[in-house]
Amino acid sequence: MILEFGTKAETLATLNKVKLSAKIPFSIYFSYKEWMGGNHGIIKSVHDNILGRLIVRSSCMAEDSHSQSNAGAFLSVANVEFGFLESAIEQVFSSYGEHPDDNDQVLVQPMLEHVVLSGVAFSHDPSSCSPYRVINWYEGDNTAFITSGCGGKIWISSSHVSSDKIENPYISQVIKLIDELLVYFGGVPVDCEFAFTKSDDCLTLWLLQARPLILKSRSDPDHEHYKRLRQIADKVELGMSEHPFLMGKRTVYGVMPDWNPAEIIGLRPKPLALSLYRELITDSTWAYQRNNYGYRNLRSFPLMLHFYGMPYIDVRLSFNSFIPANLPDNVAGKLVDAYIDRLLDKPYLHDKVEFEIVYSCYTLDLHQRLQSLKNEGFSEREISTITEHLKTLTNKIIDPELGLWKEDASKLDILKERRERLLQSSIGKLDTIYWLIEDTKRYGTLPFAGLARAGFIAVQFLKSLVSVGVFTQHDYDCFMNSLSTVSGQLSHDRDILSKELFLNKYGHLRPGTYDIESPRYDEAPDLYFDWNSSTSNAASMSSPFSLTLNQMKSISALLRDHGLKPDVVGLFDFLESGIELREWSKFEFTRNLSDIIALVGSYGESLGFSKSEMSYCDISVFKELQVGAMDPVDAIRRSIDVGMSRYKDSLKIILPPVITSPDDVWAFELSEANPNFITQGVTTGHVVTDSNKDHFSGAIIFIQSADPGYDWIFSYPIAGLVTAWGGANSHMAIRAGELGIPAIIGAGEVLFKKWSSVSRITINCAAKKVDILS
Structure with missing residues (x-):
């Protein structure tokens, strides 16, 4: 028997007639027409059948349909005492609009007691439309916590994982319930709300709502997903x-x-x-x-x-x-x-x-x-x-004389000189792409990797100065703020250079350094900068840092006692150069990378391919075209087709950030990350994404990654920064620290989603704490 979805109340009433592993709270529901025709009988029925506090829930014709859920669009009133029942019902009907439909309903149920866990569950992932059981839950007695968008824990498992294979008893029961609902509703994707109560060590699962899950496209067959x-x-x-x-x-x-x-x-x-x-x-x-x-x-x-x-x-x-x-x-x-x-x-x-x-x-x-x-x-x-x-x-x-980082730093000049010769030469685009790639590896990313290693070592050494008590955290911060970085230079130049000169120097940068569909600064300058205002966040080029005499003596003794080669001057030359050159080498090699991407785009365009199409092309095809005689249109088209198919597949797959065993491919809990809090500051502001620059002033900006191409954000007077991904030593972490902007780098998927979905937050970096204000 295949069941049909109705209103919230009707669906629960229908499910109450079949065998389910979950209980459904006793319910009384009625239409607007019945309520307006005389409510005495309705009030009496509630009084005679439901004891204790009540919840008055919406059950409007405009919600929970196959075309739109209107989830959260209408009012529900919880913890209602019987004396206020009539008022609560009127409030719910009023939330439907000035003239509710005669068939619109209100649902009255007892408030659940001793709730220990509640949440929502989907039979399919709404983003990928794939058959993943997605459960978002909150441990506590607030059944509205998850539906109000306040976060909670997330479990994701493939439809091929049987409920009895899952150790968590809560998750196991909810997945069993989802599977039952899918059978009863003929495989129609389902969205449900649930709660667990516990009394005398007896755990009970309650189904609070079931409705069709609206997906933007059809789900792949289970066997393809498997x-x-x-x-x-x-x-x-x-x-x-x-x-x-x-x-x-x-x-x-x-x-x-x-x-x-x-x-x-x-x-x-x-x-x-x-x-x-x-x-x-x-x-x-x-x-x-x-x-x-x-x-x-x-x-x-x-x-x-x-x-x-x-x-x-x-x-x-x-x-x-x-x-x-x-x-x-x-x-x-x-x-x-x-x-x-x-x-x-x-x-x-x-x-x-x-x-x-x-x-x-x-x-x-x-x-x-x-x-x-x-x-x-x-x-x-x-x-x-x-x-x-x-x-x-x-x-x-x-080593102050023979340190490997010195040789790596010298290669950056070779990279620049060879790039200029290549771009001024008359060789074809394929040859230029090939040699830019080879030069980038030999004189760009290889020395960058070395200088990044030096930068990591420098930061670890600085942290150890704090650990052994020679530096305070304030000393550490002052040293980092004294450095001359690309970002600091960019902010300074943004104020003093003309638009033309600025873009000539920094125009190769782009958010998404490897993304051909992300415009370079010089391709869309007005998208990134307000040329009529100064960079309010721009710090001075650098604040001088100096060691005290006691610090110099202590460090000198430590270097000697530990058997380390440099003297104090040589050590701090390394510490300063290692961190600064990491940023400068990235800046230089991304010039080559940006030119490679631009040439790939223009070459594709000459053959009739858009930038969007070229984003699906594998770079290896250009190496093949450079060494072989073949039809370039055919070769690129085949590469695009393969890439497009694989990319579409990737959109249908969900995997955890860390895979520890094959089992993690099938089922996992998305745990919260351990974010990196930058500076010791506190800031409060409205939550704004990077696509809404008109509201940047005084806001806390949310971006996916700590990519250096997002440096343009700091040309606005922002209050704070949060990234989903990024490490403690990433570009944006260094930049935020340099400017003294409170930031969270690497929040992870769960916390990023939680914080970016609210209106206003406070970040307390010293306490490593985020408060949701609204």
Whole structure:
């Protein structure tokens, strides 16, 4: 028997007649016509049948239909005492409009008592339209918490996961209920509200509402969805075993550990962006740099793989690459396994692995930090061995005369000179694209990777100065604010340069550095800047920082006692240069990258392809066209078709930020992240997204990533910044700290969605706290 949806009240009444694993509260409902015809009998019926407090709920003809849900559009009144019942009913009918339809209804039920958990559940994910059971719940007695948009926990599982396979008893029962509703309503996607009550240790599931779930397109057949997830799970399974050339018994996959793809190209990048990131960095450049700087040789291992176009970092590879090259294999393997166990224990640290999980360099507080290894089975001798190898490696990097970062910095001038020669030459676009790619790897991303490593080491060393008591947090902040960065220079130049000169210098930047569909600054300058006002957030170019005599003496003694090569002057030259050059090298190599993307777009346009179409093209096709004689239209069209198909598949898949086993592909809880709070400040403001720049003044701006192309945001007088993705050492973290703007970098999907859906918040960075005001 296939049931039909009706109004809220009618659907519950229909479901009350069939066998369900959930209970439905006793209900009395009536139409507007019946109410206006005389309400005495209705009031008496409620009095005679329902004891205690009541909830008066909307059940309008305009809600819960197959075409629109109008969820939350009409009033419901909770905790109503019987004496106020008539008034509450009038309020609900009034919320339908000035002239309610005669058939509009109101539903009266008892207020549930001893509620321990409540939420909403979907049979399909509304965004992807795929058959995922999505459950959003809140632990507590407020049944309106989730429906009011205040967040809560989120569980996602494929329709192929049986309810009896799920350990959480709450989730298991709700999924069973969803499956029952799908059967009764003939497979029509369903949206329901539920609550659990607990009395005398007896747990009861209540169904509070069921309605059709309105999807923007039809869901794929279950077998197609299963096929995709099966292939991903099989790929993950391969990483759960040992590899002959790697330390560590198994791996973990994440969207943020090491080179942060979620931050730089997004969770579902178009194929051109994904292939460019692989080509320029994660296929080989990343490993060459690590090995050059004294870490283990991981050459020929691609760091990033993708699941139907969704990029993930192979964490075992990353952790191997942070091991000093000459560390004995037995200690190295033990260390990699310890790192992986730490991440498995605290997966929310996936965007902080270098600060919270691995030991990638020597610092003044390393001895104290390494003590935790004793609890992980390491002997004093092994810890001493790790210490000495990290010290040797670090000395090689920070050497004041022969430091590896100095050679990397010199390559940026070669990159610039070769780029100018290429762009002024008469070679064709394909040759120019090819050589810009090769030069970007050799003279751009390779030295950038090295300078980024130097920057990470510099920040860790600065933090250790705080840890050992030589610096206060204020000293640390003052040093960071004293640095001359690209962002600071941009803000300064925005005020003093003409529009033409400014765009000549910074015009290659774009939000979404690898995204061909994101306009460069010089392609849409008025989209990003208000040329009639100054940059209100622009800090002075830099505030001088100086050490006290006591600090210099303390640091000098520490360097000597720890066996580190530089003197105080040499150390601070490294600390300053490492952080500054990280930003400048990124600025320079993205000139090449931006020109590559522009040439790909113009070449495609010459063959009749739009930028949107070219975003689905893999960059490898241009390398093939450069070396072979073939029909370029046919080659690009085939690449676009393959890329478009894969991208469409990626939109139908939901995966967790950290995948620890094949089971995570099928079902997972989206846990809250551990965000990075920048500055010690407090700020309050309205929540505004980056697409609404007219309301930036005094607002807290929400953007997906900490991409440097979003630097234009700081030309407005914003009150704060929140990003979904980004690490403590990301570009926007440094920039916010430099300007003293309270910011949250890397909020994660759950918190970002929660905070961005409200109107006004307060961010307290010192307390690491966010308050929702409205």
